[in-house]
Amino acid sequence: MIGKRRQKELQEALKRLALEGTPDPLRLCFRKCLGSAPSEGDSGPWVDLLQTVLANLRRMPETEAPPTPRVVEVVLSVAQEKGVPAEDFLKSAVVELLERVPSDRTGRTVVQKDTRDRILEAALDVFSEKGFHHATMDEIAERAGVGKGTVYRYFSSKDNLFSQLVQARLQELEREAEEVLDSDDDVLSMIEKYLGIYFAFFDRNQRLYRVMVQEHPELDDRLQDLYVEEIMRRIPRLKRKIYEARHRGVLKDVNFHTVFYGVMGFIHGVIQRWLAHECAYSLEKELSTVREVLFYGFVNRQNTNTGG
Structure with a gap:
């Protein structure tokens, strides 16, 4: 979850990209939000960042919002800086984003959403009982009635799970x-x-x-x-x-x-x-x-x- 100060920096950087065409403030903001490069296969921080960016874009007046392709270009440039090839980044990010999409009318997506919601509810129970720092992914998986691997399929880390909750x-x-x-x-x-x-x-x-x-x-x-x-x-x-x-x-x-x-x-x-x-x-x-x-x-x- 991106903090209050970073949120404001992100909003300002998006406005500058729209009004001045200057990508550097947004690129710097992305670097700060991501910190060190995520471990291999861990697209959670990237997806959290993308979701935050999309939420900000949706809230901005059209006259202040930059074109989405320009924002994507900046994201990809930061990914490459951190040693993540554009193709690999897009593939892993799209997969995780699709897994977070709300349910539609198809049976398969409903099942995925049910599993994800069950994990979120179990996480809320465990976090409430033990606190965030003492809760473990094993306990959450057991409470949700799924394997630990299933939890990691939907959420890349405990921080990511709490953020999504x-x-x-x-x-x-x-x-x-x-x-x-x-x-x-x-x-x-x-x-x-x-x-x-x-x-x-x-x-x-x-x-x-x-x-x-x-x-x-x-x-x-x-x-x-x-x-x-x-x-x-x-x-x-x-x-x-x-x-x-x-x-x-x-x-x-x-x-x-x-x-x-x-x-x-x-x-x-x-x-x-x-x-x-x-x-x-x-x-x-x-x-x-x-x-x-x-x-x-x-x-x-x-x-x-x-x-x-």
Whole structure:
């Protein structure tokens, strides 16, 4: 999983490739992300990088995104620098990418997806019970009811397995967020629904979230980044809805970005409190309080003594 700082470097490098035609920043970013050359037959780090690049390209406005062939050229040049022939790299990367493709209507792909999902669920169980560092691939294979070789067929390493487990959950959140943020709801209904799916996401994935925070804290930053990215991608639509709400007198005329980042900090403070209490209650129970504070504050103005 690529960390928060590398994510930002990657986004900047992609923009520079698009706007200036300069491949060097992207090439340098790839080198940093990959580190030393992966061992023979280990295409996992390359595929993780490609998936991250594709996700970034999909989120970028068309005017800022570089042509995909240019990005591929840079990836291949870095592979060759690390002693991986282009043909070998493409073959191994394509094979692993195809194994990660969601199921279609054919029986064979469904079976592959079932096996992969079973391994992911087993990994979540083992990671939750023993922590990431103490978990072993043998234990995960045994819990999934498959051979260790089968686990390595889908995931090149324990790090790669954990990365894909987190990525799968983040994609669930992203799909749900897209439906809400692209809807025709008014801005207050949109915020309410988004808070609902966001809190429900943590409730469903509390075991994974604990492991992330305790042993991979940089992934918690990635969740916050996703929250920001999904909102910021839809700024034009949101601004229109906010303008309409202001025009109707529903919203005050305050700085959007100041309010947005303040709200984000408040929400994640609520989530951190829930985590500190060992997730002993449903996070969704906090929704009514969060909604009340966000929409109406916590001060009863009529009972406030404003005198000197």
